[in-house]
Amino acid sequence: MNSEQGLRDIGFGYRPRAVYATDPAASRGRLFAEPESPTRTPFQRDRDRIIHSTAFRRLKHKTQVFIAHEGDHYRTRLTHSIEVAQIARALARALCCDEDLAEAIALVHDFGHTPFGHTGEDALDECMARWGGFDHNAQSLRIVTELENRYAEFDGLNLSWETLEGLVKHNGPLMDAQGRGLEGPVPQPILDYVARHDLELARYAGIEAQCAAIADDIAYNAHDIDDGLRSGLLTLDMMAGVGLPGRILSAVEERYPDLDPVRRGHELMRRQITVMVEDVIVASRQRLEELKPANADDVHDAGQTIVAFSDGMAADEKELKRFLYANLYRHETVVAVRANADRIVKDLFDAYFDNPRQMPEGWREGLDVAQDAEKARHVADFLAGMxxxxxxxxxxxxxxxxxxxx
Structure with a gap:
């Protein structure tokens, strides 16, 4: 009896799934074979391993938009990941696919982010330019397959094939059918892993990974507004001039004309999340009805992303992103902080690369005689985990x- 049948029999953790959903009972397994759990599906075990990892705890002190010490109430990578997971589960439930897999992918998707958000990633990518660059998605894969060492029998977390595939490809395929990178060369750490454990980089990810990907967009579009309002860099008057949030604020003003600005901001955020989630559910169900996938493989081979916004909402979301880039992410005060963060990352990389003995025990061993490429990747691993x-x-x-x- 497999673990899925056992869960069904005892009524624990089992929910009906659509034919196109990923079936945990048919998981492709793990790189290192392990006995099945009698009480948890493979994807529930993956989620639990992710939550108990050191990398997950570190997200608490990693920047989302604002540097963590600027205020206790701003999002960090940890709170963002939890919010993404909640939305991903809601989408997976509505589309009758595996909620645990969607949640696991959402919780792990930002593991590879450096300190100081995208600024740190850009700085580290420049430092690593001679040795293949740095990509946070590839770093997430390195963390869960090599760097997170908690188990006696293997490196990494030994996550299931489906979780790893969703982690690597949640934003779509990385290669075309001829093996060419769709957005430039595929990062070498991903190619190195795929040589051992093929994640089928030319196919689309499963529907649960697609739920996690769109949940990421929904979460940061709403919560970056919330943090921007809290910081004072954005105002409700500014938001009133942007399509989607402007329409929501008009509706809030009409119903609650005397509502204070703080609560208006919260109403904007929660209503925007609701509108976006409901749009994705309706649009995705329409695509599923048109494509009529008979199994999970049909989702992988659909040739398009199924879980996505409608055309109208996609246009609204692009307008909102343009606004946030112009008025929040590239605001002069944010840019000034990022310039200093850039310097910190580059200074640290140069210091460790020139003298690996300045790294702590457990990281510096053997680097005195290592080739430059190996040493640089090792320094990047250490820095990215900070x-x-x-x-x-x-x-x-x-x-x-x-x-x-x-």
Whole structure:
């Protein structure tokens, strides 16, 4: 009896699924074979391993948009990941697919982010340009397959094929049918892993990974507005001039004309999430009805993303992103902080690369005789795993002056 049948028999953790959903009882397994659990599906085990990992805890002190110490109420990578997981589960439930797999992919999708958000990633990518660059998605894969060492019998978390595939391809295929990268060369860490455990980079990910991907967009579009309003860099008057949030604010104003600005902001955020989620559900159900996938393989081979916004909502979302880039992400105060964060990451990389003995025990061994490419990747692994606070602490330890991040 497999674990899925056992769960069905005891009524634990089992829900009916659509024919196109990923079936945990038919999982392709793990790189290193393990006995099945009598009480958890493979995807529930993956989710639990992700939550108990060191990399998950580190997300608490990694930047989303605002540096963590700028305020206790701003999103971090951890709170963002939890919010994405909640939305991903809601979408998976509505589309009758595996909620646990969608949640696991959502919780792990940001593991590879550096300190200081995309600024840190861009800085580390520049530092690593001679050795294949740096990509946070590829780094997430490295963490869960190599760097997170918690088990006696293998490196990494030994997640199931479906979770790894969703992690790598949640935003779509990485290659065309001829093996060419769709958006430039495929990062080498991904190619190295796929040589051992084929994740089928030319096919679309399962429907649960697609739920996690669109949940990411929905979460940060709403919550970056919330953080922007909290910071004062955005105002409700500014948002009133943008299509989707403007329409929502008009409806809120009509129903609650005397509502205070803070509550109006919260109403905007929650209503925007609801509108976007409901749009995705309706549009995705329409695509499913048109495509009529008979099994999960049909989703992989559909040639398009199924779980996505309608055309109208997609246009609204692009307009909102343009607004956020112009008025929040590229605001002069955010840019100034990012310039200092960029310097911290680059200074640390150069310091560790030039003298690996400045890295802590467990990281510096053997690097004195390592080839430059190996040494650089090792330094990038160490740096990418840092929290914002640890990166600042290390810079102060190694340098006489550390840029201010406030």
């Amino acid at each position: 929290t914002d606070t640890y990166a600042v602490k290390e810079h102060r330890r190694l340098f006489d002056q550390t840029p201010e991040l406030s």
